[in-house]
Amino acid sequence: MTAVSLERRRTYHVGNVRGQLLTATRNILQENGRAGLSLRAIADRAGVAPGTVYYHYADKAALLAGLAVDGFRQLAEAMRVAYETDGDQGGLRSTGAAYLNFLRQKPELYELMYEALDVGRREDVAAAEAEAFAVSRAAIMADLADRHPPELASSIAEAIWVWGRGIAAVALSRTLPGHGPEDGAMESAVRGLEALIAAQTRA
Structure with missing residues (x-):
C-alpha cells in the first residue's frame, strides 16, 4: 500500500463513505475511463478498505x-x-x-x-x-x-x-x-x- 493510500485511510470521513466512493469513481472515470474502474482502485482512491465498498454497495x-x-x-x-x-x-x-x-x-x-x-x-x-x-x-x-x-x-x-x-x-x-x-x-x-x-x- 502506498503512502498516499495510507494517508487517505487515515483521513476519510466515516459518515460520508458513500459520497467518497462516488467521488473516487467519478474521478477515476474522468482520468482513466471505464477501464480504470476496478473496485480495488476505487476503494484505494476513496481511502477505504476494499471490503468497505460492499458495505455500502452490493456490487x-x-x-x-x-x-x-x-x-x-x-x-x-x-x-x-x-x-x-x-x-x-x-x-x-x-x-x-x-x-x-x-x-x-x-x-x-x-x-x-x-x-x-x-x-x-x-x-x-x-x-x-x-x-x-x-x-x-x-x-x-x-x-x-x-x-x-x-x-x-x-x-x-x-x-x-x-x-x-x-x-x-x-x-x-x-x-x-x-x-x-x-x-x-x-x-x-x-x-x-x-x-x-x-x-x-x-x-
Missing part, C-alpha cells in the same frame, strides 16, 4: 448505478441553473445548451448514465433520469405555452429529450473515447431543431 454494478444517479442529478441541476440564468433566450436554448455542455465535458459519465438506465434497468436510475427530463420538459413547455395545448407541448418536449439522446449517441460514436462531440456539430443540431419547431408552429 460494482450498484456503485456505477449510484454514479449514474448522481450524474443525472448533476445534469438536472445544470439545466435548472441555465434556465434560471438564461431563460430569456428560451427554455429549449438554455436547457439544451446546458445538456450539450454536460455531454461535452463529461462524455464518459454520460455514456455510463445511459448504460445504467438501459442495460441495468434500475428504478433509482430511471427516477433520476425522470427528474432531469422534468426540468427540460418544464422549460420547453414554457416556450410553447402560447402555441400548443399542454398535452401537445409535453409530447414535443418528450420528443426533444429523445432527440437529445439520439444526437448524443451519434456524436459520441464519431469521437475518440473519452472525448466530447465537436461544438460546431452540436450547435448545428440545436439550430436545426429550433428551425423545425418554428416551422411547425407557423404551419
